[in-house]
Amino acid sequence: MPQFLSTTDPDFESAFQALLGAKREDSPDVDAVVADIIADVRARGDAAVLELTAKFDRLDLDATGLRFSDEEIDAYCAQVSDEDRAALELAAARIRAYHERQIPEDAMWTDEAGAQLGWRWTPVSAAGLYVPGGIATYPSSVLMNAVPAKVAGVGRLAMVVPTPDGAVNPLVLLAARIAGVDEVYRIGGAQAVAALAYGTDTIAPVDKITGPGNAFVAAAKRRVFGKVGIDMIAGPSEILVIADKDNDPDWIALDLLSQAEHDESAQSILITDDVAFGQAVADAVEARLQTLERRAVAGPSWRDYGAIITVEDMAQAVELSDRIAPEHLELCVADADGLAAQITHAGAIFIGAWTPEAIGDYVGGPNHVLPTARSARFSSGLSVMDFVKRTTLARMSPEALAAIGPSAERLAISESLEAHGLSVRARLDRLNRD
Amino acid sequence: MPQFLSTTDPDFESAFQALLGAKREDSPDVDAVVADIIADVRARGDAAVLELTAKFDRLDLDATGLRFSDEEIDAYCAQVSDEDRAALELAAARIRAYHERQIPEDAMWTDEAGAQLGWRWTPVSAAGLYVPGGIATYPSSVLMNAVPAKVAGVGRLAMVVPTPDGAVNPLVLLAARIAGVDEVYRIGGAQAVAALAYGTDTIAPVDKITGPGNAFVAAAKRRVFGKVGIDMIAGPSEILVIADKDNDPDWIALDLLSQAEHDESAQSILITDDVAFGQAVADAVEARLQTLERRAVAGPSWRDYGAIITVEDMAQAVELSDRIAPEHLELCVADADGLAAQITHAGAIFIGAWTPEAIGDYVGGPNHVLPTARSARFSSGLSVMDFVKRTTLARMSPEALAAIGPSAERLAISESLEAHGLSVRARLDRLNRD
Numbered sequence: 001m002p003q004f005l006s007t008t009d010p011d012f013e014s015a016f017q018a019l020l021g022a023k024r025e026d027s028p029d030v031d032a033v034v035a036d037i038i039a040d041v042r043a044r045g046d047a048a049v050l051e052l053t054a055k056f057d058r059l060d061l062d063a064t065g066l067r068f069s070d071e072e073i074d075a076y077c078a079q080v081s082d083e084d085r086a087a088l089e090l091a092a093a094r095i096r097a098y099h100e101r102q103i104p105e106d107a108m109w110t111d112e113a114g115a116q117l118g119w120r121w122t123p124v125s126a127a128g129l130y131v132p133g134g135i136a137t138y139p140s141s142v143l144m145n146a147v148p149a150k151v152a153g154v155g156r157l158a159m160v161v162p163t164p165d166g167a168v169n170p171l172v173l174l175a176a177r178i179a180g181v182d183e184v185y186r187i188g189g190a191q192a193v194a195a196l197a198y199g200t201d202t203i204a205p206v207d208k209i210t211g212p213g214n215a216f217v218a219a220a221k222r223r224v225f226g227k228v229g230i231d232m233i234a235g236p237s238e239i240l241v242i243a244d245k246d247n248d249p250d251w252i253a254l255d256l257l258s259q260a261e262h263d264e265s266a267q268s269i270l271i272t273d274d275v276a277f278g279q280a281v282a283d284a285v286e287a288r289l290q291t292l293e294r295r296a297v298a299g300p301s302w303r304d305y306g307a308i309i310t311v312e313d314m315a316q317a318v319e320l321s322d323r324i325a326p327e328h329l330e331l332c333v334a335d336a337d338g339l340a341a342q343i344t345h346a347g348a349i350f351i352g353a354w355t356p357e358a359i360g361d362y363v364g365g366p367n368h369v370l371p372t373a374r375s376a377r378f379s380s381g382l383s384v385m386d387f388v389k390r391t392t393l394a395r396m397s398p399e400a401l402a403a404i405g406p407s408a409e410r411l412a413i414s415e416s417l418e419a420h421g422l423s424v425r426a427r428l429d430r431l432n433r434d
Numbered sequence: 435m436p437q438f439l440s441t442t443d444p445d446f447e448s449a450f451q452a453l454l455g456a457k458r459e460d461s462p463d464v465d466a467v468v469a470d471i472i473a474d475v476r477a478r479g480d481a482a483v484l485e486l487t488a489k490f491d492r493l494d495l496d497a498t499g500l501r502f503s504d505e506e507i508d509a510y511c512a513q514v515s516d517e518d519r520a521a522l523e524l525a526a527a528r529i530r531a532y533h534e535r536q537i538p539e540d541a542m543w544t545d546e547a548g549a550q551l552g553w554r555w556t557p558v559s560a561a562g563l564y565v566p567g568g569i570a571t572y573p574s575s576v577l578m579n580a581v582p583a584k585v586a587g588v589g590r591l592a593m594v595v596p597t598p599d600g601a602v603n604p605l606v607l608l609a610a611r612i613a614g615v616d617e618v619y620r621i622g623g624a625q626a627v628a629a630l631a632y633g634t635d636t637i638a639p640v641d642k643i644t645g646p647g648n649a650f651v652a653a654a655k656r657r658v659f660g661k662v663g664i665d666m667i668a669g670p671s672e673i674l675v676i677a678d679k680d681n682d683p684d685w686i687a688l689d690l691l692s693q694a695e696h697d698e699s700a701q702s703i704l705i706t707d708d709v710a711f712g713q714a715v716a717d718a719v720e721a722r723l724q725t726l727e728r729r730a731v732a733g734p735s736w737r738d739y740g741a742i743i744t745v746e747d748m749a750q751a752v753e754l755s756d757r758i759a760p761e762h763l764e765l766c767v768a769d770a771d772g773l774a775a776q777i778t779h780a781g782a783i784f785i786g787a788w789t790p791e792a793i794g795d796y797v798g799g800p801n802h803v804l805p806t807a808r809s810a811r812f813s814s815g816l817s818v819m820d821f822v823k824r825t826t827l828a829r830m831s832p833e834a835l836a837a838i839g840p841s842a843e844r845l846a847i848s849e850s851l852e853a854h855g856l857s858v859r860a861r862l863d864r865l866n867r868d
Contacts, residue, residue, distance in 0.1 A: 229812030
């Protein structure tokens with residue numbers, strides 16, 4: 001059974017704090033292993049990558065076999081059913097349309113001092129996309145990472161996906177093709193991250209690496225950060241549903257289970273203002289857990305980390321939600337728009353009972369790579385902004401320098417940075433002479 | 435003497451690679467010490483902070499003394515000269531005006547499927563600003579961090595600044611007041627970062643920490659990342675000047691020295707298409723180094739890491755500049771605007787000989803916290819965007835769900851995530867029944 005809490009319980013605050021602070025993830029200490037792998041790939045390049053792939057994926061390749069050829073990709077894509085292809089194409093088109101609105105604008109203006117100021121956005125030149133192999137191989141994640149990169153204008157997008165024992169998910173390759181991925185390599189683990197960051201004879205280095213992965217991949221991304229950019233290190237998935245009694249308990253149960261089935265460490269929380277409705281949802285979850293294909297995953301997640309919290313009113317629900325800062329927030333209440341407007345911290349909000357979170361995982365349009373573990377307090381989901389960078393621009397006229405230069409000189413002197421001051425003074429002296 | 439390179443040298447490529455790869459920073463391994471300090475502050479709160487402040491800053495305080503009172507700040511601010519105050523106020527006003535243009539816009543639209551989609555930006559609730567004490571205590575950095583935070587709408591901005599032996603820079607406190615900093619604590623080092631991240635009885639925790647610091651501060655920021663957001667970990671400063679022969683060699687020399695004087699690890703590079711001009715700049719640097727106040731810092735930086743590169747034409751200069759991806763790029767050439775338009779990777783561009791980089795450090799308006807060590811390939815300078823986060827929004831009508839839901843269900847099934855599919859199917863079935 002999940003936890004049942006009520007804000008009227010005398011010990012609610014401590015129970016809620018415990019829920020917030022629950023450590024849901026084992027972090028095996030793989031850092032030393034990963035450091036060795038990265039050093040090996042830096043030193044020996046392709047040879048190291050090939051050896052490690054033989055060892056971990058039981059796959060004997062030579063350097064020319066590291067990359068999927070166009071013909072191989074064609075052949076795998078041909079295995080995909082028309083229905084699956086159409087669904088992927090609809091998803092890609094909707095994700096593309098949403099993310100195209102995120103392309104930031106350049107600016108340049110002249111202010112009252114006569115200074116021309118502005119900025120310019122440019123895409124990252126080359127990006128790498130990590131795609132997990134094995135059970136958690138999600139074509140939707142390929143779209144969610146690759147489409148924003150291509151919308152941003154990334155020129156070269158290289159994807160890595162391990163193929164243990166040679167197993168390939170054709171949908172992953174089709175998603176890569178639909179999204180415009182330029183290169184696909186059949187490697188994974190820390191060795192793939194190292195190859196993307198430092199390059200080998202076969203794989204040119206990239207500037208930024210995104211995409212989910214296991215503890216080895218996460219540790220490798222942390223280690224190469226600085227040499228290249230990385231996206232966030234995601235934790236287990238979470239959903240918070242705020243629902244009143246005028247909902248079908250089975251819908252809400254399925255929404256909670258759609259997070260729980262991801263991972264035994266996932267967390268699903270319901271907040272409701274009706275204690276009987278909360279119990280009805282709990283019953284519906286139990287009923288669905290009898291038959292759910294992934295009940296061996298969803299069951300432990302729900303029992304260990306699930307919670308149903310009863311509040312006195314929706315104002316309390318908003319307050320608790322902002323303390324949780326959920327990755328996914330579903331609002332199944334009468335005035336869902338009004339409640340959404342009151343929320344400050346959430347990765348993504350799904351407004352109204354006709355918007356199950358699963359829509360956002362696939363075809364809604366917004367990105368499904370979202371901040372976990374309360375990091376929505378300070379960070380955002382993946383977007384076009386992760387694949388562009390800003391160069392600030394400034395151009396002083398002699399008049400502008402005359403107007404603001406003396407203040408720069410004064411501050412430089414106050415900071416004991418004489419050359420800073422002199423670089424301004426030398427120019428001001430010329431103006432005064434002319 | 436700095437290095438002299440020319441793209442016509444037979445060994446240019448290897449020499450340029452060596453210049454790019456030069457490891458300019460000692461990274462003392464302080465991680466174990468920092469881990470202990472953070473654990474201590476988490477366990478003992480104020481008591482640990484007070485003990486560590488007594489030990490490292492030789493300052494005996496009690497908990498009530500950790501925070502500067504308004505009266506204390508008043509008294510320090512009163513020590514600042516009118517001229518320095520006016521310069522700080524001009525700088526703050528210009529930085530504020532520039533950053534106000536960065537406030538991102540919310541969006542909400544309805545697409546052809548009938549789905550309402552959009553996003554909303556909200557400020558980080560509470561941010562912490564680290565300000566170094568000792569020699570490198572820069573009021574300009576207070577403005578560059580605090581003004582964007584306040585422009586973003588951060589409600590609570592807490593600043594920490596160590597005051598070794600009780601020494602306080604009044605300009606730092608005045609900059610904090612002008613920028614609207616809400617709380618100032620006289621603490622520093624890893625203990626200050628830990629206090630901001632985890633909170634103590636006296637210091638409430640924040641959601642994001644920005645600002646420069648030494649190796650201990652950098653290691654502490656890396657360790658608390660995830661619990662809170664952090665800004666980039668900055669390396670030593672760099673400038674690249676591209677200049678033709680129609681420049682005053684002394685101006686360019688001073689611009690190069692204004693980076694070199696920051697730090698012995700700073701790097702100043704000149705690219706020119708005129709070998710004689712390059713020599714003239716080298717001579718001018720040597721002449722200025724005879725008398726420069728900070729010659730003991732600027733001299734080693736210039737000798738160890740400085741370089742003058744002669745190119746055959748400005749197209750080569752652009753190519754090399756993008757490989758360097760400089761933090762600061764100054765363009766002192768006839769068609770500076772034209773050259774600026776060709777640059778892809780740079781933190782900030784200073785266009786034309788009347789725009790010395792020092793203007794950007796203080797009063798230009800753009801931020802002076804910029805990506806170092808080639809990270810302009812994938813990251814941007816500090817901005818309002820560092821203090822806001824985006825919540826994506828989606829609201830399906832029943833019709834929209836009917837239109838796109840089946841594709842979501844199909845993809846869920848292909849990923850073996852049954853509950854995802856069922857959460858959509860349950861709603862579609864209701865529609866079909868109704």
